[in-house]
Amino acid sequence: MTRIRLGMVGGGKDAFIGGVHRIAARIDGEFDLVAGALSSTAEKSRESGAALGLDPDRCYGSFQEMAEAEAARSDGIQAVSIVTPNHVHAAAARTFLAQGIHVICDKPLTATMQQAADLADAVKSSDALFILTHNYTGYPMIRQARDMVASGDLGRIRVVQVEYPQDWLTEAAEQTGTNKQAEWRTDPERSGAGGAVGDIGSHAHNLACFVSGQGVEKLAADLQSFVEGRRVDDNAHVMLRFDGGARGMLWCSQVAPGNENSLKLRVYGEKGGLEWAQEDPNYLWFTPFGEPKRLLTRAGAGAGDAANALSRIPGGHPEGYLEGFANIYTGAARAIRAAQQGQRDPVLDLLPGIEAGLAGMRFIDACIRSSAQDAAWVSL
Amino acid sequence: MTRIRLGMVGGGKDAFIGGVHRIAARIDGEFDLVAGALSSTAEKSRESGAALGLDPDRCYGSFQEMAEAEAARSDGIQAVSIVTPNHVHAAAARTFLAQGIHVICDKPLTATMQQAADLADAVKSSDALFILTHNYTGYPMIRQARDMVASGDLGRIRVVQVEYPQDWLTEAAEQTGTNKQAEWRTDPERSGAGGAVGDIGSHAHNLACFVSGQGVEKLAADLQSFVEGRRVDDNAHVMLRFDGGARGMLWCSQVAPGNENSLKLRVYGEKGGLEWAQEDPNYLWFTPFGEPKRLLTRAGAGAGDAANALSRIPGGHPEGYLEGFANIYTGAARAIRAAQQGQRDPVLDLLPGIEAGLAGMRFIDACIRSSAQDAAWVSL
Amino acid sequence: MTRIRLGMVGGGKDAFIGGVHRIAARIDGEFDLVAGALSSTAEKSRESGAALGLDPDRCYGSFQEMAEAEAARSDGIQAVSIVTPNHVHAAAARTFLAQGIHVICDKPLTATMQQAADLADAVKSSDALFILTHNYTGYPMIRQARDMVASGDLGRIRVVQVEYPQDWLTEAAEQTGTNKQAEWRTDPERSGAGGAVGDIGSHAHNLACFVSGQGVEKLAADLQSFVEGRRVDDNAHVMLRFDGGARGMLWCSQVAPGNENSLKLRVYGEKGGLEWAQEDPNYLWFTPFGEPKRLLTRAGAGAGDAANALSRIPGGHPEGYLEGFANIYTGAARAIRAAQQGQRDPVLDLLPGIEAGLAGMRFIDACIRSSAQDAAWVSL
Amino acid sequence: MTRIRLGMVGGGKDAFIGGVHRIAARIDGEFDLVAGALSSTAEKSRESGAALGLDPDRCYGSFQEMAEAEAARSDGIQAVSIVTPNHVHAAAARTFLAQGIHVICDKPLTATMQQAADLADAVKSSDALFILTHNYTGYPMIRQARDMVASGDLGRIRVVQVEYPQDWLTEAAEQTGTNKQAEWRTDPERSGAGGAVGDIGSHAHNLACFVSGQGVEKLAADLQSFVEGRRVDDNAHVMLRFDGGARGMLWCSQVAPGNENSLKLRVYGEKGGLEWAQEDPNYLWFTPFGEPKRLLTRAGAGAGDAANALSRIPGGHPEGYLEGFANIYTGAARAIRAAQQGQRDPVLDLLPGIEAGLAGMRFIDACIRSSAQDAAWVSL
Structure with a gap:
């Protein structure tokens, strides 16, 4: 090979x-x-x-x-x-x-x-092929979560709560002349009209849809630029209505001190609930309604095929962000090798591509449009 | 005595x-x-x-x-x-x-x-005197949080995230004929028009205002009754605009499996952030922007006068819900004893009373009105 | 009544x-x-x-x-x-x-x-009647743990790890003239020959025995007085052999900065494991071997009769140290009322009394004796 | 390059x-x-x-x-x-x-x-060169811990608690004929006389010494083989006396259900305490005595040069076991490149080599010797 x-x-x-x-x-x-x-x-x-x-x-x-x-x-x-x-x-x-x-x-x-x-x-x-690195979908326990939702372990999904707070733009880092990351990510010419919404809100949106199996149909977004002189939003509150009947909320922020990269997803259905936090990615909490909460771990008891397919090492030996990201690359490699043989590898069903990218752009655009109408509801 | x-x-x-x-x-x-x-x-x-x-x-x-x-x-x-x-x-x-x-x-x-x-x-x-038992304001670390905000430790407040999920009404408990709690709390005649919004949303609203020192000015509320036949809301997503410039979100739910009584408050300002969770009430997380997160504990290092005034026992010996509730009663006792002497005890500034009650009713009413207009923004 | x-x-x-x-x-x-x-x-x-x-x-x-x-x-x-x-x-x-x-x-x-x-x-x-307030045995989830061990949910018990670190005597608080607690608790005339071992080690020993259902048969104890001038031990490492075949360790310390009152118990058997921490007393972790870890909560799903008998309020509304202590008092009240009728209430089987007290004294004495022989093994 | x-x-x-x-x-x-x-x-x-x-x-x-x-x-x-x-x-x-x-x-x-x-x-x-992959020393926050101890942030070290429980050998996995890992790791011919003590106890010992800067001088070890027919120890309790005056405990186990790979280190000195857990390796808890506990994070506020030198990505993007292991390899690469130039790279001071290996063997040997004398104290 x-x-x-x-x-x-x-x-x-x-x-x-x-x-x-x-x-x-x-x-x-x-x-x-x-x-x-x-x-x-x-x-x-x-x-x-x-x-x-x-x-x-x-x-x-x-x-x-x-x-x-x-x-x-x-x-x-x-x-x-x-x-x-x-x-x-x-x-x-x-x-x-x-x-x-x-x-x-x-x-x-x-x-x-x-x-x-x-x-x-x-x-x-x-x-x-075109693969978009919505890397958080590469975490094994996110694949497990998606699989559990799809398998009906939670019943019909009612509520999806997703949030992605950070704190690195709490002050005007882009105005110091020393932070290139902050500069381009707050420059609408380079990053697009969305600030927090584009950079991290799009990840949160993608993850919510990936796991719930539902798309966002309507939203109302209240965007703020808390830091003086900032040209894009640095905090966004968004209410979501999904096409499968779920309701949800998305909060993303770059001005929430104490949050490094606190992407968190919670999904609740008629029969159970799931919770996952990016900063502790080897854990997935699952509560079948009426039973004790269970801690599912990557490569541990309770981890299924969807997660195990992406695990390299035994439970308790934490895999992290880079391994999650690598899972996208390794999936891409498999798809590319198949494409080189004129075939379509089913891994493509799990890899974010142009459709996920377009959905993300519609999400960002809807947030901007809603906010321009004083946070009114808009369709995607 | x-x-x-x-x-x-x-x-x-x-x-x-x-x-x-x-x-x-x-x-x-x-x-x-x-x-x-x-x-x-x-x-x-x-x-x-x-x-x-x-x-x-x-x-x-x-x-x-x-x-x-x-x-x-x-x-x-x-x-x-x-x-x-x-x-x-x-x-x-x-x-x-x-x-x-x-x-x-x-x-x-x-x-x-x-x-x-x-x-x-x-x-x-x-x-x-009239005292309203918004008991969560009686937790020592909530008093500490309020005091820190008022003292400017967080700078100007930007974002207030509050949530109060439970799971006890995930199924139609009020329709089984055996759960009196569920019956009256989902009966608009007895509980009022708000279901989750009235029962627990009002607590979340109260706590957010108590700690942030700001009132809610406008909101947009998306209320659902997920359980068939339920006569009041059992899940509510609410976007908040505060009168002091903060923006926020409130989520309350009685259909989120895995949540017993998960009231949680997070407040973020220009200079720092605070996090508190009712189920672990002796802890308050404080992050001064740019410094490591600190775990403030009831009666421990970092606890100030506002918290210590309500503590009975040393740090590490957890006080709970009943002690927080008792703090309202003991404050009421002090106020009553003063009133019996024709005086006003300053503890009344901290105890929820008729004004907090009216604010709560306006909140519930606004949620119902907003929801009736398909979750449009309404003023309180 | x-x-x-x-x-x-x-x-x-x-x-x-x-x-x-x-x-x-x-x-x-x-x-x-x-x-x-x-x-x-x-x-x-x-x-x-x-x-x-x-x-x-x-x-x-x-x-x-x-x-x-x-x-x-x-x-x-x-x-x-x-x-x-x-x-x-x-x-x-x-x-x-x-x-x-x-x-x-x-x-x-x-x-x-x-x-x-x-x-x-x-x-x-x-x-x-004589009741000894080994109050930690009054926590509902400790009663649950004891009941699970007794019911065989863990199989034969192999390992018992118990620890009780604090930090309040990290410095020579007893020598400042302002800390009466520190004074008598480090004075062998008033507290007995054991310092940390007597004050908190005895709690740890009691809890380990209460839950495991086994008594300590032999131990080796390495006691230290880290603070200069201190007249009793302020840190103790103890290896334990139980009469039911389990082996264990006990660590207690008053000089471990960052620990307020961190009593923690873990019990492992052939079929499963339990973990409990006093500072978060409403939670009990249970892992049946080969299955995901489960979070049992006071008054929640998974809590059984032994715990529920001691719970006052629903899950998610934390009960704390004072309620655990009150459970001893309320048990005592029941036993006293029965005694007043000339009867013996079975609650006495659960309440610590003279036998638990004697076992605790033998434990302290054995620690002192072992330490005097350079931490050799001694029988209780 | x-x-x-x-x-x-x-x-x-x-x-x-x-x-x-x-x-x-x-x-x-x-x-x-x-x-x-x-x-x-x-x-x-x-x-x-x-x-x-x-x-x-x-x-x-x-x-x-x-x-x-x-x-x-x-x-x-x-x-x-x-x-x-x-x-x-x-x-x-x-x-x-x-x-x-x-x-x-x-x-x-x-x-x-x-x-x-x-x-x-x-x-x-x-x-x-000879490099030994005691990989846990490659975690950034372990390097930070070592650096803090060496810098005197904790004062003189008094207590070192280290533990390494797992559960994968709770049953007789080596006797099923299908688990090659279990077979050789419980075969004294291939693994050496130590079972748990050799496989994971040696890691725990190494980590305790690496961070505390002290070596083990004497120990008493109580080793067990809880699983019938097992030829090596599967659980070990060890009391430690360090050459710098610290006292400590080491527990390692392969029969503790609910523990995947729960290596945990705690170090306490006159001025402060540190806590670190391998399963959540991006966090290091630091408590300066008398102040609130602080959560130091990899690449976050509070992380110093020793940690930052080993970090690839920003805080909140978890690095895991593989990155920690890679830090040993990348250190080795640097040392090899220097050696190829006839030079000694100072990274060798941080990399485990033959001396660490010999210390580990002496530790294992002492545990076996002590256990053979009914857990008496022995010198290393």
Whole structure:
């Protein structure tokens, strides 16, 4: 079994998520990073590439150049990871898809609805795969939760509570001139119109839908920019009505001191309830109504096939964020290998792709629209 | 120091909250229960009273009878606890207030807005005190939280998240014929128009306002009755706008399996955050922004005067729900003793009274109105 | 039903445990405190008694005086709580037992083995009851744990881990002249030869035996006095061999910063395991081997008769230390009422008495003996 | 920067720890696995190697063959991971050290004291490095803990409590014929005389010493084999006296239902306390005496240089067991690269090596000796 040859767009120095993608691609040994347009100039790209052991000849100054050059090589990349700010996703992804190169793209899908629509067209016309790294769906106990809901263990779902508070933007970090992450993520040109809603609300939305098996039909969103001078929302309260009859709430915030990355999902049905928290991801609480709460653990008693398929090590040996992220990459590898044989691997049913990306964009757009109408209810 | 002579309306057999009030009144030895209209007939009342060691002559068939008889005795009751279903609160309270007997009344204030207004008038015209047992405000760490917010430890408050899920009405317990609690609490005639919103949402609302020091100005409430045949809401999602600029969310539910009585409050300001959970009430999490999270404990390092004033025993020896409830009673005793001297004890600034009760009724009413307009925003 | 007339020896100002006993006696309304030898002189005793609403005539300067005077009254005390430092327990208890007055005594039993033996003789020769407030056995979930072990839910017990760390004596609090608690509890004349071992180790030992149903047969104890100038141990490591074949460890410490009152018990058998922590006493973790861990809660699903018999309020409404303590008092009240009818109430099988007290003394003594032999194994 | 060429001894099918080493070696991209003596025959080794993408020519039937062949290649392995049962460690390690190939070896060091001594000699005479994967020392918050102790944040250390319970051997898994892990780990020929003590007790001992900065001087160990027919201990209670004056306890068990891999360390000094649990490794509790408990988090506020040097991603994005293990590998890579330049990288001060291995063997041996004398105290 040879490794899949991977390129990367973005992810140079000062980047956060690029490094995550690289580790995720390495953990299961399915990919080899061999080329990159890591930074905005060829020189910086080579510099970043050198630190990663890349051949300088395969460190490019732009994704266009990379796509063309790599497509022309017999040992060219077979897949590409796009880890740039959001406004670059669509153009980059379309370029590689046009060359038949599989795309693994960071979320949210794009910065604008138009970009999203264009990208969706490109995905449809390409034979190459498009995977969106809504990485939290890669956690084993999230797969278990989804499976339990789908299997009816909770009965008909009534209530979905999801929240994603952070605190890193409690102060005006983007105005200090020293925090590139804060800068682009609060710049509507680069991140899109949604701030917290786009960056983390989209994850929360995705997770709620992934596990509940329901989509959001209507919502009312009260968005705030608490920090003076901030150009996008940094806190959002959203009420949700799902297409399967569930009701829910979503709260995301970047100004909630004491919360590092506290994504939390709770799902309640006629017969039972589930609770999961990203910061303690090996645990899933399950309460069949009228019985004691049970602590299901990754690879432990009570973990089923859906979770076990994604576990590497025994229970009690915690797997974390990087392994969850790697599960998306390893799923992508399986799908890519099947695609190389002209087949469709069923893992694609579990991997977030263009549909999940579009749903996320509709969610962000609806939040912005609702908020513009003083938090009135809007349809997605 | 002699004990305050106390009567009780309601609280006979099969009642839950009456027993709680009785223990709360006993814990600090400030009250002696000496009379009661515990049940709907004199006979049943005497039966219930006998089990409590009451003099049969002071077990009455109605609150009217009791008020009259006790007011006429030289050793008559000085205060009365009203622990009936909500629709009886107003009439009972007015009767005792008219006799100059201090009233300690269970929440919510009344079943209807009209009853609430009438009762407010009666409170204004009486010299007797009116205390409403929003008992969660009696927890030491809640007093600490309120004090920290008021002292500016969190800076300007931005976000208030409060939730109160339970699971005891996941199924149609009120339709089994064996659960009196479920019956009256889901009967709009007796509980008022609000179901979950009235029973527990009102607690959550009260706690959020008590700690944040802000009132709710506008809200949008999405109420559901998930259980077929249920006549009141059993789940409510509410978005909140506070008069001090904070935004928030309130979720209450009686159909969330795995939640016994999971009242939880989180408050976030410019400088820090607080988290508290009723089921683990001796803990208060405090995060000054940019510093590690700190676990403040009742009577432990980090507990201040506001909490210590309500603590009986050292840290690590957990006080619970009954002690928190007793703190309301013991505060009421202090206020009553002062009133008996013609004075006003400042503890009244901390005890929930008619104003908190009216605010709670406006909250419930606004939730019902909003829900009737498909969860539109309404003013309180 | 009239209340049992109760006296108290000790528990004046500056005392901690006296107040606890008084609240515990009040919670369920079974006792009325009517007399006291609260302090070492009649004057101080009257002062302390006045704050408690006691009749000055029944505030005595010594327990001898009180025993005599009360025994002579037709409305004299029926029971007495002894809450003095340990060295007074035996003499006081014997005096009241001799008068046929039931004794509720704080732990450990006495300060010396000789006192313990003498007291045991007195108990045997008296018709009055002797209850020892090993209060942690009064927690509902501890009763549940004991019942599960006895019912065989865990199979044969193999391992018992018990620990009781505190941190209040991390520094030389007894040498500051301002901490009376620290003074007598580190004074071998008043507390007995054991420091941590006597004060809290005896609780841990008692709890381990109560739940496991096994007694300690042999132990090896490594005792330390970490704080310079301290006259008794402030940390103890003990290995345990039980008479039913289980092995275990006991750690108690008063110098473990970050531990307020962290008594914790874990019991493991062939078929399952249990975990319980005093600071979160409403929870009991149960793992049947090979199945997910279950969270049993007081008055919740999974709580059985043994726990429910001691619960006052529904699950999720936390009961705490004072309610657990009150369960001992209320059990004592039941036993006393039966004794007044010449009967033996089976609640006595669950209440700690002279046998538990003697076992505790043998434990303390064995620890001291082992430690004197450089932590060699000794028999109890 | 090119990757270090790595070989592996052991780690074929059915192995657990081999896969862990491979992932750990991959996570930071410092190693390329290029050769292996993965199984006991050349054929099986090729089969296992094929699944890993190894060149069949570099899949060997024995470690001797591999050492010789690889040493002869210009592109031969530069380092080897030894992940066999314990009795093979010494011979394999000595063979590679003799060839100047760096060794990364699983713990415990060897199966016997004699093997350990021989290996120590070999390490001394070789220029190649020897790293022992006491992987728990690679967790960032453990490094933080060690650093805090060394910096005096806790003052003089008084008490060290360490425990490592598991439950996977609660029943006689080694007697079912289907659990190879259980078989060799309970076979004294392959695992050494220690069962639980060797497998996990050695980890606990290592961690306690690593963080406290003290070595164990004397111990008393009560070892049990609770499961009938088991040939080694499955539960051990150990009292510890450290050479720096601290006292402690170690409990390890493989028969404690409800414990997956619950390694936990607590360290208490004159000025403060620390608590850490392996199953939630991103958290470190720190209590400065007299102040509220603080929750230090990996990469969060309160994390210092020692932890941050090992963190890949921001706080709240949990890193787990594999990342902790990878930190040992990545440290080894740094040390190897320095050694290739004839230098000694200071990371070696933090990496467990032959000395830690010998200390671990002395610990195991002392436990066995003590137990043979009915748990008497013995010196290490």
